[in-house]
Amino acid sequence: MSPSSPQQTGFPAEGPAHTPDSAHTPQRDGAAPESPGAGPVGRRLPVRPDAAARLARVAEASWRPALLLGVLLFVWWLVAWQELVESYLVPSPGDVLDVLADQRSELMSHTWVTTYETLIGFVLAAGIGVGTAVLIVYSKTLERAIYPVILFAQVIPKIAIAPILVVWFGFGMTPKIVLAVLIAFFPVVVSSVAGLRSINPELLELSATMGASTWQTFVKFRLPGALPHVMAGLKVAVTLAVVGAVVGEFVGAQEGLGYVLLASSGNLDAPLLFADLLLMSAIGIVLFVVIELAESLLIPWHASRRDGMALTTT
Amino acid sequence: MHTSTKLPAIAVRDLTCQFFTKRAQTTALTDVSLDIQPGEFISIVGPSGCGKSTLLKIIAGLVRPTAGSVELLGARVEGPQRDVGFAFQRSALLEWRGVRRNILLQAEIRGMDRAQAERRADYLIEMTGLRGFEDALPHELSGGMQQRAALCRALLHEPPVLLMDEPFGALDALTRETMNVELNRIWRETGVTVVLVTHSIAEAVYLGTRIEVMSPRPGRIVRTLPVDLPRERAYGPTLATDVFHGLAAEIRDLLGASSAHD
Numbered sequence A: 001m002s003p004s005s006p007q008q009t010g011f012p013a014e015g016p017a018h019t020p021d022s023a024h025t026p027q028r029d030g031a032a033p034e035s036p037g038a039g040p041v042g043r044r045l046p047v048r049p050d051a052a053a054r055l056a057r058v059a060e061a062s063w064r065p066a067l068l069l070g071v072l073l074f075v076w077w078l079v080a081w082q083e084l085v086e087s088y089l090v091p092s093p094g095d096v097l098d099v100l101a102d103q104r105s106e107l108m109s110h111t112w113v114t115t116y117e118t119l120i121g122f123v124l125a126a127g128i129g130v131g132t133a134v135l136i137v138y139s140k141t142l143e144r145a146i147y148p149v150i151l152f153a154q155v156i157p158k159i160a161i162a163p164i165l166v167v168w169f170g171f172g173m174t175p176k177i178v179l180a181v182l183i184a185f186f187p188v189v190v191s192s193v194a195g196l197r198s199i200n201p202e203l204l205e206l207s208a209t210m211g212a213s214t215w216q217t218f219v220k221f222r223l224p225g226a227l228p229h230v231m232a233g234l235k236v237a238v239t240l241a242v243v244g245a246v247v248g249e250f251v252g253a254q255e256g257l258g259y260v261l262l263a264s265s266g267n268l269d270a271p272l273l274f275a276d277l278l279l280m281s282a283i284g285i286v287l288f289v290v291i292e293l294a295e296s297l298l299i300p301w302h303a304s305r306r307d308g309m310a311l312t313t314t
Numbered sequence B: 001m002h003t004s005t006k007l008p009a010i011a012v013r014d015l016t017c018q019f020f021t022k023r024a025q026t027t028a029l030t031d032v033s034l035d036i037q038p039g040e041f042i043s044i045v046g047p048s049g050c051g052k053s054t055l056l057k058i059i060a061g062l063v064r065p066t067a068g069s070v071e072l073l074g075a076r077v078e079g080p081q082r083d084v085g086f087a088f089q090r091s092a093l094l095e096w097r098g099v100r101r102n103i104l105l106q107a108e109i110r111g112m113d114r115a116q117a118e119r120r121a122d123y124l125i126e127m128t129g130l131r132g133f134e135d136a137l138p139h140e141l142s143g144g145m146q147q148r149a150a151l152c153r154a155l156l157h158e159p160p161v162l163l164m165d166e167p168f169g170a171l172d173a174l175t176r177e178t179m180n181v182e183l184n185r186i187w188r189e190t191g192v193t194v195v196l197v198t199h200s201i202a203e204a205v206y207l208g209t210r211i212e213v214m215s216p217r218p219g220r221i222v223r224t225l226p227v228d229l230p231r232e233r234a235y236g237p238t239l240a241t242d243v244f245h246g247l248a249a250e251i252r253d254l255l256g257a258s259s260a261h262d
């Protein structure tokens, strides 16, 4: 009728146009409404998988690495059994298991020491790292002052400063924690700065038209949007924190997995050495998984965390 | 038509706006002047890239003009304005909040009464046909649904001035009509002053009390067309009037004369 409706060519796909009542579809099955002001955590899942489905997913996710690990173990066992390599160089898996069982309580206490240093170091690195990133993002002056120093600190090999740390802080846990912080800090800063800067400028304009204070803009807009980057940085940081703690123990310690490693290699005690290595990687893996879990709770909305979409793109 | 002696709700004086980027210097607007009375509904049409979004952002205090000035509700605009509801061209929803919590963000930041805001949010959700999607995250919505959610957010605090940048661009034709009718009703009932940027000539004429037609970049206002229709407009009958056809044809000519496309 009118010559002037170029937009009027769509289909009435959905919308209230005809049946405002039918818009009342029970689309999402009464998922508990989010508690108001509960922070950026959306708890709703698109489809709530039942226990069996979840188990199937875990199995689906883990059979490949399990298979690979199995093959590697088998090769290891084969090498040791055939004595292709001297047993003081590569012990058999059985010997390692024996050590793990026999010296259980002792190894546990060393593991705990290293875990403790790692955790404290990681938490400090995360706090200081995110805090520094906020300063850098909000102040050009501080950015110019801080960034070069951080970079300088980062390029110094941490192992080289470990002895000085021992001189400064003694043989207790402090130098190990400091080293863990120094190693884990950098990825947190870099990823947090990237995250805080990644905000869509239009969201900042939106917050401005709402009259949001700097604090509100930070808490409601910038920080939640930065979380995916921050979490990625934390995952790198937590594995590096283990390295920091162990390296710290190399230099001067009476306990911890790093100490056990040095002692066992001095004694050519290969089974103990291998058992020690297993425990170290176990710490890293467990902590990594914990961060992954935290991530799935904190940012279920993020593209990296969505699932169940039948996309055909790769 | 506007014999009111009240202060204009929005007074735009000789605006010029240039953008300087590393590669180029763009003049987005030249010598734009507008007087908008309280309760008016201004539709702005013009070819893509002529500075319509820039004009809205300058009125809201989000972009600083190179020259010229804006007064909003009697006060000179020097920075971001709280008294507006802004519907952005891209819906600008927070990815991590569901529809309802995105809408209520407006209330949280302005410190509005919680219960009252929630009631109004529910009313707007119902009105825009988003019932059943209150908890859906933006990525689970269609483009049109995202725009409707953003519209609800812009309306939540019942602003005296509503600035809308192609708010219905991603809607299907029928939903768009419904939204147009709703917007006409909201405007009549609340007396809000509206500036609407649109690419739809039908929408511009059906909703506006006045249409400003802009030239290609650098944007100027090439023609001001008063819309001689009553404020209350039934959709079908209005589109069938001679006034509607005449204006639509005129806008079409103006846009066609000033740009090869659109």
Ligand SMILES: Nc1ncnc2c1ncn2[C@@H]1O[C@H](COP(=O)(O)OP(=O)(O)OP(=O)(O)O)[C@@H](O)[C@H]1O
Pocket: B019, B020, B021, B026, B027, B028, B046, B047, B048, B049, B050, B051, B052, B053, B054, B055, B089, B217
């Ligand atoms: N922040 C910016 N920096 C540089 N140039 C910009 C910026 N914002 C807009 N421009 C330029 O100003 C001109 C007008 O842009 P604007 O977004 O106002 O156009 P528009 O009329 O809204 O177009 P459309 O109808 O496509 O949305 C464009 O040429 C654009 O490239």
Ligand SMILES: [Mg+2]
Pocket: B052, B053, B054, B089, B165
């Ligand atoms: Mg635009």
